[in-house]
Amino acid sequence: xxxxxxxxxxxxxxxxxxxxxxxxxxxxxxxxxxxxxxxxxxxxxxxxxxxxxxxxxxxxxxxxxxxxxxxxxxxxxxxxxxxxxxxxxxxxxxxxxxxxxxxxxxxxxxxxxxxxxxxxxxxxxxxxxxxxxxxxxxxxxxxxxxxxxxxxxxxxxxxxxxxxxxxxxxxxxxxxxxxxxxxxxxxxxxxxxxxxxxxxxxxxxxxxxxxxxxxxxxxxxxxxxxxxxxxxxxxxxxxxxxxxxxxxxxxxxxxxxxxxxxxxxxxxxxxxxxxxxxxxxxxxxxxxxxxxxxxxxxxxxxxxxxxxxxxxxxxxxxxxxxxxxxxxxxxxxxxxxxxxx
Amino acid sequence: xxxxxxxxxxxxxxxxxxxxxxxxxxxxxxxxxxxxxxxxxxxxxxxxxxxxxxxxxxxxxxxxxxxxxxxxxxxxxxxxxxxxxxxxxxxxxxxxxxxxxxxxxxxxxxxxxxxxxxxxxxxxxxxxxxxxxxxxxxxxxxxxxxxxxxxxxxxxxxxxxxxxx
Numbered sequence: 001x002x003x004x005x006x007x008x009x010x011x012x013x014x015x016x017x018x019x020x021x022x023x024x025x026x027x028x029x030x031x032x033x034x035x036x037x038x039x040x041x042x043x044x045x046x047x048x049x050x051x052x053x054x055x056x057x058x059x060x061x062x063x064x065x066x067x068x069x070x071x072x073x074x075x076x077x078x079x080x081x082x083x084x085x086x087x088x089x090x091x092x093x094x095x096x097x098x099x100x101x102x103x104x105x106x107x108x109x110x111x112x113x114x115x116x117x118x119x120x121x122x123x124x125x126x127x128x129x130x131x132x133x134x135x136x137x138x139x140x141x142x143x144x145x146x147x148x149x150x151x152x153x154x155x156x157x158x159x160x161x162x163x164x165x166x167x168x169x170x171x172x173x174x175x176x177x178x179x180x181x182x183x184x185x186x187x188x189x190x191x192x193x194x195x196x197x198x199x200x201x202x203x204x205x206x207x208x209x210x211x212x213x214x215x216x217x218x219x220x221x222x223x224x225x226x227x228x229x230x231x232x233x234x235x236x237x238x239x240x241x242x243x244x245x246x247x248x249x250x251x252x253x254x255x256x257x258x259x260x261x262x263x264x265x266x267x268x269x270x271x272x273x274x275x276x277x278x279x280x281x282x283x284x285x286x287x288x289x290x291x292x293x294x295x296x297x298x299x300x301x302x303x304x305x306x307x308x309x310x311x312x313x314x315x316x317x318x319x320x321x322x323x324x325x326x327x328x329x330x331x332x333x334x335x336x337x338x339x340x341x
Numbered sequence: 342x343x344x345x346x347x348x349x350x351x352x353x354x355x356x357x358x359x360x361x362x363x364x365x366x367x368x369x370x371x372x373x374x375x376x377x378x379x380x381x382x383x384x385x386x387x388x389x390x391x392x393x394x395x396x397x398x399x400x401x402x403x404x405x406x407x408x409x410x411x412x413x414x415x416x417x418x419x420x421x422x423x424x425x426x427x428x429x430x431x432x433x434x435x436x437x438x439x440x441x442x443x444x445x446x447x448x449x450x451x452x453x454x455x456x457x458x459x460x461x462x463x464x465x466x467x468x469x470x471x472x473x474x475x476x477x478x479x480x481x482x483x484x485x486x487x488x489x490x491x492x493x494x495x496x497x498x499x500x501x502x503x504x505x506x
Contacts, residue, residue, distance in 0.1 A: 053498055072490035079491070106437075133490055143497070146490040150481040274434060275391040282426040288412065293429040304434040317395040322439030323480045 005061040005185050007036035008052070009091075010081055011043065012067030012074035013101040013151065018092040019043040019066070021168035025175050035182050036062075040081075049077070052084055060084045062181050064091040064164075068098045068314060069152040072133075073145035082158040087181070087190075093167035095154040096196075097265055097273075098314030100167070102151045105313045105320030106305060109149045149323060151314045163196040165246050167263040167311055173198065173248060196246070200268040203242035203260050207251035209233065214284040219300025222258065233259045234284070239300070239307055244276040262311050272317045274308035349469040352397040353380040353406040353462070354389045358416040359451045360408035366455030374459035375466040378406065385409065386447075387420030391431045394445060399477055404469045408448040408458065421449075443468040444475060 011019060023029060032038075039060060040047045052060075063085035069075050082088050093099035104112060113130050117123060135142045154160050164177060177197050184190040191197070204211075211232040220237035227233055233240040233254055241262035242254060253260050266273040287293045301307055309316055355361040361382045367374060383389055386409025394405045407424065415421040428447045435445060446465055450458040 050498070050501070072487055073494065075487070076491050076494045133486070143493070145494075146487055148487065152481070272392050272395055275395055275431075278391045278427055278430045278434060282430040283423045285426045287426070288422050290425060290429065293426050294433075297429050297433050301430070301433065303437075304430070305437045308434060317392070317399040318438055318440075318477065319399075319481055321437070322477075 004035065004037040005182075006039045006059060007032070008040040008060045008063040008081060008085065009038070009043070010040060010063065010065050010067075010077060012065070012077065012095070012154075013070040014067030014092070014094045015100070016043070017168040018094070021092070021166075021171065022064070022174060024171040025178075026171070028175055028178075032178055035178075049080070052080060055084055057083050058086050060086065061185060062087045062089065064089050065154055066092040066095050066168075068094040068101050069148075069154065069157045070101060070104070071145035071147050075152075075157055078154060078157045087161045088154075088158070089162045089164055089177075090154040090160045091164045092169055093165065093263060093265055093311050095160075096163045096165060096315065097312040098151055098153050099311045102153075102312070102314035103306065103310070105151050107321070108323055109147050113147075150320050153315050156314070161193045162191070163194075165196055165198045165248065165265040167265075170248060196265075196268065198264070199247040201247045202267050203245045203247050203249065203251050203254070203264065206247045206249070207232075207242055207254045209254060211235070215286040216281075216284050216296075217286050218296060219281075221300075227257050229257060233257075234281075237300075239281065241273075241277060243280045244270055244273055265311060266315075273312040274304075274316055277308045347470065347474055349377045349403040349466055349474075350401065351378040351404040351406060351462075351465060351469065352402045353378045353408060354383050354386065354393065355380050356386045356388075356409040356416075356421075357382055357384050359410035359414070359454075360386070360448070360458060362452035363408075363450040363454045363458040366452065367459045368455075370455055372455055372459045374462045377466045377469075378462050385415065385417050385420045386424040387415070387417065389424065389427075391427055394431060398440065398444070398475060401476075401478070403472075403475045404444040404446070404465060406446045406448055406462070406465060408450050408461075411449040411451055414451065440475070441472055443472060 009022065038045055040052050063081045065078065065081060065088060067074065069078055090096045094101055117125055117130050118128055131144050131147065133144050133146045164173065166173065209232045210230055212235065214235050216237055218237055219239055222238060225236065227236045227238060238259040240254065240259035242251065242260035244267060245260055245262045246264045246267045249264050262273060266276065270276045285293055285296055287296055305313065313320065355364055364380055386407055389407050397405050407428065409421045409424055410416060412421055412425065424447070432445060443465065448458065448461045
Protein backbone atom coordinates (compact mmCIF):
# COMPACT_ATOMS: atom_id res chain seq x y z
CA UNK A 1 0.00 0.00 0.00
CA UNK A 2 1.42 3.34 -1.02
CA UNK A 3 1.43 5.97 1.70
CA UNK A 4 -1.23 8.62 1.42
CA UNK A 5 -0.16 12.28 1.31
CA UNK A 6 -0.16 13.89 4.74
CA UNK A 7 -2.50 16.71 5.69
CA UNK A 8 -2.42 18.90 8.79
CA UNK A 9 -5.00 21.43 9.89
CA UNK A 10 -4.25 23.88 12.63
CA UNK A 11 -5.85 26.86 14.31
CA UNK A 12 -4.24 29.81 16.03
CA UNK A 13 -6.08 33.03 17.01
CA UNK A 14 -9.41 32.32 15.36
CA UNK A 15 -13.02 31.66 16.23
CA UNK A 16 -13.24 28.09 14.96
CA UNK A 17 -15.40 29.09 12.01
CA UNK A 18 -12.78 27.94 9.54
CA UNK A 19 -12.93 24.48 11.08
CA UNK A 20 -16.68 24.44 10.61
CA UNK A 21 -16.12 25.61 7.04
CA UNK A 22 -13.94 22.57 6.37
CA UNK A 23 -16.74 20.34 7.63
CA UNK A 24 -19.24 22.28 5.51
CA UNK A 25 -18.00 20.36 2.48
CA UNK A 26 -20.32 17.72 3.94
CA UNK A 27 -19.84 14.09 2.96
CA UNK A 28 -16.86 15.05 0.81
CA UNK A 29 -14.89 15.18 4.06
CA UNK A 30 -14.83 11.39 3.75
CA UNK A 31 -13.11 11.79 0.39
CA UNK A 32 -10.58 14.06 2.09
CA UNK A 33 -10.00 11.39 4.70
CA UNK A 34 -9.60 8.85 1.92
CA UNK A 35 -7.17 10.94 -0.05
CA UNK A 36 -5.05 12.13 2.89
CA UNK A 37 -3.51 10.86 6.04
CA UNK A 38 -4.54 13.54 8.53
CA UNK A 39 -1.64 13.95 10.93
CA UNK A 40 -2.81 16.92 13.00
CA UNK A 41 -6.24 18.46 13.42
CA UNK A 42 -6.84 19.51 17.02
CA UNK A 43 -10.53 20.12 16.50
CA UNK A 44 -11.27 16.64 15.19
CA UNK A 45 -8.54 14.10 15.82
CA UNK A 46 -6.33 13.17 18.72
CA UNK A 47 -2.89 13.76 17.24
CA UNK A 48 -0.32 15.50 19.42
CA UNK A 49 2.09 18.31 18.72
CA UNK A 50 4.82 15.93 19.89
CA UNK A 51 3.98 13.61 17.01
CA UNK A 52 4.47 16.45 14.57
CA UNK A 53 7.72 17.47 16.24
CA UNK A 54 9.03 13.95 15.71
CA UNK A 55 8.22 13.95 12.00
CA UNK A 56 11.04 14.72 9.54
CA UNK A 57 11.04 18.22 8.05
CA UNK A 58 8.83 18.73 4.98
CA UNK A 59 7.06 15.46 5.60
CA UNK A 60 3.59 17.00 5.77
CA UNK A 61 2.42 17.58 2.22
CA UNK A 62 -0.17 20.26 2.94
CA UNK A 63 -0.98 22.25 6.05
CA UNK A 64 -4.09 24.38 6.20
CA UNK A 65 -3.37 26.95 8.89
CA UNK A 66 -6.18 29.18 10.09
CA UNK A 67 -5.99 31.93 12.67
CA UNK A 68 -3.74 34.90 13.22
CA UNK A 69 -0.69 35.02 15.48
CA UNK A 70 -1.18 36.78 18.77
CA UNK A 71 1.02 34.89 21.24
CA UNK A 72 4.27 32.98 21.41
CA UNK A 73 2.66 29.53 21.40
CA UNK A 74 0.91 30.30 18.12
CA UNK A 75 4.13 31.63 16.65
CA UNK A 76 5.91 28.46 17.72
CA UNK A 77 3.26 26.33 16.02
CA UNK A 78 3.48 28.44 12.87
CA UNK A 79 7.24 27.94 12.75
CA UNK A 80 6.92 24.23 13.50
CA UNK A 81 4.29 23.62 10.82
CA UNK A 82 6.24 25.69 8.32
CA UNK A 83 9.26 23.51 8.92
CA UNK A 84 7.35 20.27 8.67
CA UNK A 85 5.16 21.16 5.68
CA UNK A 86 5.86 21.20 1.99
CA UNK A 87 2.93 23.52 1.29
CA UNK A 88 1.70 25.93 3.97
CA UNK A 89 -1.66 27.52 3.26
CA UNK A 90 -2.94 30.58 5.10
CA UNK A 91 -6.49 29.36 5.37
CA UNK A 92 -9.17 31.98 5.92
CA UNK A 93 -9.17 35.63 6.73
CA UNK A 94 -7.41 35.46 10.13
CA UNK A 95 -4.32 33.78 8.72
CA UNK A 96 -4.39 35.85 5.55
CA UNK A 97 -5.12 39.32 6.90
CA UNK A 98 -5.72 39.21 10.65
CA UNK A 99 -9.50 39.45 10.57
CA UNK A 100 -11.59 40.17 13.69
CA UNK A 101 -8.89 39.14 16.22
CA UNK A 102 -6.72 41.71 14.45
CA UNK A 103 -8.98 44.53 15.58
CA UNK A 104 -7.24 44.09 18.92
CA UNK A 105 -4.44 46.03 17.24
CA UNK A 106 -6.45 49.10 18.21
CA UNK A 107 -5.23 48.46 21.75
CA UNK A 108 -2.06 47.47 23.53
CA UNK A 109 -1.60 44.33 25.58
CA UNK A 110 -1.90 46.34 28.79
CA UNK A 111 -5.17 47.92 27.68
CA UNK A 112 -6.58 44.53 26.69
CA UNK A 113 -5.55 42.89 29.97
CA UNK A 114 -6.90 45.81 31.97
CA UNK A 115 -10.31 45.48 30.35
CA UNK A 116 -10.58 41.73 30.03
CA UNK A 117 -9.28 40.80 33.49
CA UNK A 118 -10.29 43.84 35.53
CA UNK A 119 -12.73 46.38 34.10
CA UNK A 120 -15.19 44.26 32.14
CA UNK A 121 -18.53 44.25 34.02
CA UNK A 122 -18.73 40.46 34.00
CA UNK A 123 -15.32 39.99 35.65
CA UNK A 124 -14.92 39.04 39.30
CA UNK A 125 -11.23 39.45 40.08
CA UNK A 126 -10.89 41.15 43.47
CA UNK A 127 -7.12 40.64 43.60
CA UNK A 128 -6.70 42.07 40.11
CA UNK A 129 -4.72 39.06 38.91
CA UNK A 130 -3.32 39.37 35.40
CA UNK A 131 -1.81 36.56 33.31
CA UNK A 132 1.98 36.34 33.47
CA UNK A 133 4.17 34.20 31.21
CA UNK A 134 5.91 32.55 34.15
CA UNK A 135 4.57 31.76 37.61
CA UNK A 136 6.25 30.01 40.52
CA UNK A 137 3.68 27.72 42.07
CA UNK A 138 4.53 25.44 45.02
CA UNK A 139 4.42 22.54 42.55
CA UNK A 140 6.91 24.11 40.16
CA UNK A 141 7.16 26.74 37.45
CA UNK A 142 4.06 27.28 35.33
CA UNK A 143 4.15 28.82 31.87
CA UNK A 144 1.65 30.74 29.77
CA UNK A 145 2.37 31.91 26.23
CA UNK A 146 3.60 35.50 25.95
CA UNK A 147 0.74 37.67 24.77
CA UNK A 148 1.78 40.13 22.05
CA UNK A 149 0.85 43.76 21.69
CA UNK A 150 0.35 43.29 17.99
CA UNK A 151 -1.62 40.58 16.22
CA UNK A 152 0.24 39.36 13.15
CA UNK A 153 -0.87 37.52 10.06
CA UNK A 154 0.63 34.15 9.21
CA UNK A 155 2.82 35.59 6.44
CA UNK A 156 4.17 38.24 8.80
CA UNK A 157 5.40 35.30 10.87
CA UNK A 158 6.58 32.63 8.42
CA UNK A 159 6.66 32.14 4.64
CA UNK A 160 3.30 31.19 3.20
CA UNK A 161 2.71 29.37 -0.08
CA UNK A 162 -0.98 29.99 -0.73
CA UNK A 163 -3.87 31.96 0.68
CA UNK A 164 -7.48 30.93 0.92
CA UNK A 165 -9.65 34.03 1.40
CA UNK A 166 -12.83 34.35 3.38
CA UNK A 167 -14.24 34.60 6.87
CA UNK A 168 -14.76 31.72 6.60
CA UNK A 169 -13.80 30.27 3.19
CA UNK A 170 -16.76 28.86 1.24
CA UNK A 171 -17.20 25.13 1.08
CA UNK A 172 -17.13 25.09 -2.75
CA UNK A 173 -13.83 26.95 -2.81
CA UNK A 174 -12.35 24.61 -0.21
CA UNK A 175 -13.39 21.61 -2.23
CA UNK A 176 -11.90 23.09 -5.44
CA UNK A 177 -8.66 23.69 -3.60
CA UNK A 178 -8.54 20.20 -2.11
CA UNK A 179 -9.01 18.77 -5.60
CA UNK A 180 -6.30 21.04 -7.01
CA UNK A 181 -3.92 19.97 -4.28
CA UNK A 182 -4.61 16.29 -4.89
CA UNK A 183 -4.00 16.87 -8.59
CA UNK A 184 -0.85 18.84 -7.75
CA UNK A 185 0.53 16.01 -5.65
CA UNK A 186 -0.15 13.76 -8.61
CA UNK A 187 2.07 15.96 -10.75
CA UNK A 188 -0.37 18.57 -12.14
CA UNK A 189 1.00 22.12 -12.15
CA UNK A 190 0.25 24.14 -9.01
CA UNK A 191 -0.27 27.92 -9.07
CA UNK A 192 2.84 30.01 -8.30
CA UNK A 193 3.60 30.51 -4.60
CA UNK A 194 1.94 33.54 -3.06
CA UNK A 195 -1.27 33.03 -5.03
CA UNK A 196 -4.56 33.82 -3.36
CA UNK A 197 -6.77 30.91 -4.35
CA UNK A 198 -9.89 32.82 -5.30
CA UNK A 199 -11.55 34.91 -7.96
CA UNK A 200 -9.88 38.02 -9.31
CA UNK A 201 -12.75 40.45 -9.35
CA UNK A 202 -14.96 42.24 -6.86
CA UNK A 203 -18.19 41.40 -5.11
CA UNK A 204 -19.86 44.13 -7.23
CA UNK A 205 -19.31 41.85 -10.22
CA UNK A 206 -21.45 39.19 -8.60
CA UNK A 207 -24.06 41.63 -7.35
CA UNK A 208 -27.23 41.91 -9.41
CA UNK A 209 -28.23 45.38 -8.23
CA UNK A 210 -28.55 48.27 -10.68
CA UNK A 211 -25.73 50.77 -10.62
CA UNK A 212 -25.90 54.30 -11.90
CA UNK A 213 -23.86 57.36 -11.06
CA UNK A 214 -23.04 57.54 -7.39
CA UNK A 215 -23.47 60.72 -5.39
CA UNK A 216 -23.76 60.50 -1.65
CA UNK A 217 -25.07 63.28 0.58
CA UNK A 218 -25.07 61.19 3.72
CA UNK A 219 -23.77 57.77 4.72
CA UNK A 220 -26.40 55.67 6.40
CA UNK A 221 -26.01 52.86 8.87
CA UNK A 222 -27.97 49.68 8.30
CA UNK A 223 -30.57 50.36 10.98
CA UNK A 224 -31.35 53.83 9.66
CA UNK A 225 -32.94 52.90 6.36
CA UNK A 226 -34.85 50.08 4.72
CA UNK A 227 -32.98 49.78 1.43
CA UNK A 228 -34.85 48.94 -1.76
CA UNK A 229 -33.98 45.62 -3.31
CA UNK A 230 -32.99 46.87 -6.77
CA UNK A 231 -30.57 49.78 -6.42
CA UNK A 232 -26.89 49.58 -5.52
CA UNK A 233 -26.66 49.75 -1.73
CA UNK A 234 -23.84 52.27 -1.92
CA UNK A 235 -26.05 54.59 -3.95
CA UNK A 236 -28.59 54.32 -1.15
CA UNK A 237 -25.96 55.59 1.26
CA UNK A 238 -24.95 52.32 2.92
CA UNK A 239 -21.22 51.74 3.23
CA UNK A 240 -20.96 48.61 1.09
CA UNK A 241 -17.45 47.17 0.87
CA UNK A 242 -18.17 45.18 -2.30
CA UNK A 243 -16.07 47.63 -4.31
CA UNK A 244 -12.83 46.50 -2.65
CA UNK A 245 -13.70 42.93 -1.73
CA UNK A 246 -12.71 39.79 -3.62
CA UNK A 247 -15.57 37.98 -5.26
CA UNK A 248 -16.40 34.39 -4.49
CA UNK A 249 -19.31 34.59 -2.11
CA UNK A 250 -21.90 35.27 -4.79
CA UNK A 251 -22.73 38.64 -3.20
CA UNK A 252 -24.64 36.88 -0.43
CA UNK A 253 -25.14 39.93 1.78
CA UNK A 254 -26.29 42.44 -0.86
CA UNK A 255 -28.71 39.75 -2.03
CA UNK A 256 -30.51 39.99 1.31
CA UNK A 257 -30.39 43.80 1.51
CA UNK A 258 -27.34 43.93 3.71
CA UNK A 259 -24.16 45.75 2.66
CA UNK A 260 -20.92 43.84 2.07
CA UNK A 261 -18.61 44.08 5.08
CA UNK A 262 -15.53 42.79 3.27
CA UNK A 263 -15.18 39.33 4.81
CA UNK A 264 -13.72 37.89 1.63
CA UNK A 265 -10.64 40.05 1.87
CA UNK A 266 -9.05 42.50 -0.53
CA UNK A 267 -9.42 41.96 -4.25
CA UNK A 268 -6.29 41.25 -6.29
CA UNK A 269 -3.92 44.26 -6.46
CA UNK A 270 -5.49 45.91 -3.43
CA UNK A 271 -2.54 46.66 -1.14
CA UNK A 272 -4.59 48.16 1.60
CA UNK A 273 -8.28 47.43 1.91
CA UNK A 274 -9.03 50.60 3.84
CA UNK A 275 -7.18 52.83 1.41
CA UNK A 276 -9.16 51.34 -1.46
CA UNK A 277 -12.40 51.93 0.41
CA UNK A 278 -11.40 55.51 1.18
CA UNK A 279 -10.50 56.17 -2.44
CA UNK A 280 -13.75 54.83 -3.77
CA UNK A 281 -16.12 56.05 -1.07
CA UNK A 282 -14.76 59.54 -0.65
CA UNK A 283 -14.88 60.24 -4.39
CA UNK A 284 -18.64 59.94 -4.45
CA UNK A 285 -19.34 62.29 -1.56
CA UNK A 286 -21.54 65.00 -2.95
CA UNK A 287 -19.96 68.05 -1.32
CA UNK A 288 -17.28 70.53 -2.27
CA UNK A 289 -16.25 72.27 0.93
CA UNK A 290 -14.01 70.75 3.60
CA UNK A 291 -16.56 71.58 6.33
CA UNK A 292 -19.42 69.85 4.57
CA UNK A 293 -17.25 66.88 3.64
CA UNK A 294 -16.07 66.52 7.23
CA UNK A 295 -19.61 66.67 8.53
CA UNK A 296 -20.76 63.91 6.17
CA UNK A 297 -17.80 61.73 7.13
CA UNK A 298 -18.07 62.35 10.88
CA UNK A 299 -21.80 61.67 10.96
CA UNK A 300 -21.81 58.74 8.59
CA UNK A 301 -18.65 56.85 9.54
CA UNK A 302 -18.23 56.99 13.31
CA UNK A 303 -15.83 54.04 13.34
CA UNK A 304 -13.48 54.22 10.33
CA UNK A 305 -11.29 51.31 11.45
CA UNK A 306 -14.20 48.98 12.13
CA UNK A 307 -15.65 49.99 8.78
CA UNK A 308 -12.59 49.96 6.52
CA UNK A 309 -10.34 47.48 8.32
CA UNK A 310 -12.79 45.13 9.96
CA UNK A 311 -11.01 42.11 8.50
CA UNK A 312 -7.59 43.43 7.62
CA UNK A 313 -6.02 45.70 10.22
CA UNK A 314 -2.87 43.58 10.83
CA UNK A 315 -2.45 43.09 7.07
CA UNK A 316 -2.91 46.81 6.33
CA UNK A 317 0.05 49.08 5.65
CA UNK A 318 -0.12 50.67 9.10
CA UNK A 319 -1.02 47.39 10.84
CA UNK A 320 -2.25 48.89 14.11
CA UNK A 321 -3.03 51.96 16.16
CA UNK A 322 0.00 53.81 17.42
CA UNK A 323 1.59 52.42 20.56
CA UNK A 324 2.99 55.11 22.77
CA UNK A 325 6.34 53.48 23.09
CA UNK A 326 8.83 51.45 21.21
CA UNK A 327 6.95 48.54 19.84
CA UNK A 328 5.82 45.10 20.69
CA UNK A 329 6.17 45.05 24.44
CA UNK A 330 6.51 48.79 25.02
CA UNK A 331 8.33 47.80 28.15
CA UNK A 332 11.39 47.99 25.89
CA UNK A 333 10.93 51.75 25.79
CA UNK A 334 10.58 51.89 29.56
CA UNK A 335 13.75 49.83 30.02
CA UNK A 336 15.63 52.09 27.65
CA UNK A 337 14.43 55.15 29.51
CA UNK A 338 15.52 53.57 32.79
CA UNK A 339 18.95 52.79 31.33
CA UNK A 340 19.56 56.33 30.15
CA UNK A 341 18.32 57.83 33.42
CA UNK B 342 19.66 55.81 19.56
CA UNK B 343 22.25 58.06 17.94
CA UNK B 344 22.76 61.58 19.19
CA UNK B 345 22.18 63.20 15.80
CA UNK B 346 19.46 65.85 15.92
CA UNK B 347 16.17 64.75 14.44
CA UNK B 348 15.55 65.88 10.87
CA UNK B 349 12.00 65.17 9.72
CA UNK B 350 11.58 63.24 6.48
CA UNK B 351 8.59 64.46 4.55
CA UNK B 352 7.27 63.02 1.32
CA UNK B 353 5.56 65.59 -0.89
CA UNK B 354 3.18 64.68 -3.69
CA UNK B 355 3.00 67.77 -5.91
CA UNK B 356 0.68 68.10 -8.86
CA UNK B 357 2.23 68.67 -12.24
CA UNK B 358 0.18 71.71 -13.19
CA UNK B 359 0.25 73.94 -10.10
CA UNK B 360 2.18 72.86 -7.06
CA UNK B 361 5.21 71.34 -8.74
CA UNK B 362 5.49 74.57 -10.73
CA UNK B 363 5.13 76.52 -7.52
CA UNK B 364 8.13 74.56 -6.19
CA UNK B 365 10.00 75.31 -9.43
CA UNK B 366 9.12 78.97 -9.09
CA UNK B 367 10.40 78.96 -5.54
CA UNK B 368 13.65 77.53 -6.88
CA UNK B 369 14.11 79.97 -9.76
CA UNK B 370 13.17 82.86 -7.46
CA UNK B 371 15.87 81.78 -4.98
CA UNK B 372 13.32 81.23 -2.24
CA UNK B 373 14.70 78.77 0.25
CA UNK B 374 12.65 76.08 1.88
CA UNK B 375 13.61 73.29 4.22
CA UNK B 376 15.33 70.40 2.42
CA UNK B 377 13.36 67.90 4.50
CA UNK B 378 10.73 67.44 1.84
CA UNK B 379 11.24 64.92 -0.93
CA UNK B 380 8.99 65.95 -3.75
CA UNK B 381 7.33 63.55 -6.12
CA UNK B 382 5.56 64.91 -9.18
CA UNK B 383 2.16 63.44 -9.88
CA UNK B 384 -0.12 64.48 -12.71
CA UNK B 385 -2.85 65.56 -10.34
CA UNK B 386 -3.40 65.60 -6.59
CA UNK B 387 -6.37 63.37 -7.45
CA UNK B 388 -3.84 60.72 -8.48
CA UNK B 389 -2.61 60.43 -4.90
CA UNK B 390 -4.11 57.18 -3.74
CA UNK B 391 -4.37 57.06 0.08
CA UNK B 392 -2.25 53.92 -0.28
CA UNK B 393 0.71 56.16 -1.22
CA UNK B 394 0.34 58.13 1.99
CA UNK B 395 0.00 55.03 4.16
CA UNK B 396 2.96 53.39 2.45
CA UNK B 397 5.14 56.46 3.01
CA UNK B 398 4.22 56.60 6.70
CA UNK B 399 4.68 52.86 7.18
CA UNK B 400 8.09 52.91 5.51
CA UNK B 401 9.66 55.69 7.50
CA UNK B 402 8.32 59.09 6.47
CA UNK B 403 7.56 61.42 9.39
CA UNK B 404 4.99 63.32 7.39
CA UNK B 405 3.30 63.56 4.00
CA UNK B 406 2.24 66.65 2.08
CA UNK B 407 -0.22 66.50 -0.76
CA UNK B 408 -0.23 69.68 -2.84
CA UNK B 409 -2.47 70.56 -5.74
CA UNK B 410 -4.27 73.32 -7.62
CA UNK B 411 -6.76 75.43 -5.72
CA UNK B 412 -10.33 74.11 -5.74
CA UNK B 413 -11.98 75.16 -8.97
CA UNK B 414 -8.66 75.44 -10.80
CA UNK B 415 -7.87 71.79 -11.42
CA UNK B 416 -6.33 71.00 -14.78
CA UNK B 417 -8.62 67.99 -14.87
CA UNK B 418 -11.69 70.05 -13.95
CA UNK B 419 -12.64 68.69 -10.54
CA UNK B 420 -10.26 65.96 -9.50
CA UNK B 421 -8.86 68.05 -6.69
CA UNK B 422 -12.32 67.99 -5.10
CA UNK B 423 -11.89 64.24 -4.95
CA UNK B 424 -8.53 64.84 -3.30
CA UNK B 425 -10.27 67.05 -0.76
CA UNK B 426 -12.83 64.35 0.03
CA UNK B 427 -10.31 61.53 0.19
CA UNK B 428 -8.09 63.64 2.38
CA UNK B 429 -10.98 64.20 4.79
CA UNK B 430 -11.69 60.49 5.01
CA UNK B 431 -8.02 59.57 5.23
CA UNK B 432 -7.50 62.02 8.09
CA UNK B 433 -10.54 60.60 9.86
CA UNK B 434 -8.93 57.17 9.62
CA UNK B 435 -5.43 58.30 10.59
CA UNK B 436 -6.82 60.06 13.63
CA UNK B 437 -8.33 56.76 14.77
CA UNK B 438 -4.92 55.12 14.39
CA UNK B 439 -3.28 57.74 16.58
CA UNK B 440 -1.38 59.69 13.92
CA UNK B 441 -1.08 63.39 14.77
CA UNK B 442 -2.96 65.97 12.70
CA UNK B 443 0.14 67.80 11.50
CA UNK B 444 1.75 64.78 9.92
CA UNK B 445 -0.45 64.67 6.86
CA UNK B 446 -1.24 67.98 5.19
CA UNK B 447 -3.19 69.07 2.16
CA UNK B 448 -1.85 72.27 0.63
CA UNK B 449 -3.30 74.22 -2.28
CA UNK B 450 -0.61 76.07 -4.22
CA UNK B 451 -1.02 77.59 -7.66
CA UNK B 452 1.88 77.87 -10.09
CA UNK B 453 2.36 81.47 -8.95
CA UNK B 454 2.52 80.64 -5.25
CA UNK B 455 6.17 79.68 -4.77
CA UNK B 456 6.38 81.80 -1.65
CA UNK B 457 3.26 80.29 -0.12
CA UNK B 458 4.34 76.72 -0.86
CA UNK B 459 7.81 77.33 0.60
CA UNK B 460 6.23 78.83 3.73
CA UNK B 461 3.86 75.87 4.05
CA UNK B 462 6.75 73.42 3.74
CA UNK B 463 8.80 75.29 6.34
CA UNK B 464 5.85 75.42 8.70
CA UNK B 465 5.19 71.70 8.31
CA UNK B 466 8.84 70.81 8.91
CA UNK B 467 8.85 72.82 12.14
CA UNK B 468 5.61 71.25 13.33
CA UNK B 469 6.93 67.76 12.72
CA UNK B 470 10.27 68.60 14.27
CA UNK B 471 8.36 69.41 17.45
CA UNK B 472 6.36 66.17 17.25
CA UNK B 473 9.47 64.06 16.81
CA UNK B 474 10.01 60.97 14.65
CA UNK B 475 7.01 58.88 13.68
CA UNK B 476 9.03 55.63 13.49
CA UNK B 477 5.87 53.73 12.68
CA UNK B 478 7.41 50.29 12.20
CA UNK B 479 8.52 50.52 15.86
CA UNK B 480 4.88 49.89 16.68
CA UNK B 481 5.32 46.24 15.87
CA UNK B 482 9.04 45.70 16.26
CA UNK B 483 9.88 42.51 18.04
CA UNK B 484 11.18 42.31 21.56
CA UNK B 485 13.34 39.78 23.38
CA UNK B 486 10.58 38.48 25.62
CA UNK B 487 8.84 36.91 22.67
CA UNK B 488 11.93 35.15 21.29
CA UNK B 489 12.85 33.92 24.72
CA UNK B 490 9.36 32.45 25.20
CA UNK B 491 9.52 30.58 21.90
CA UNK B 492 12.97 29.20 22.64
CA UNK B 493 11.81 28.06 26.07
CA UNK B 494 8.80 26.36 24.56
CA UNK B 495 10.97 24.49 22.04
CA UNK B 496 13.36 23.46 24.80
CA UNK B 497 10.54 22.28 27.06
CA UNK B 498 9.04 20.22 24.24
CA UNK B 499 12.40 18.70 23.36
CA UNK B 500 12.95 17.69 26.97
CA UNK B 501 9.51 16.14 27.29
CA UNK B 502 9.97 13.98 24.20
CA UNK B 503 11.04 10.43 24.64
CA UNK B 504 13.05 10.68 21.44
CA UNK B 505 15.23 13.78 21.59
CA UNK B 506 14.74 16.28 18.78
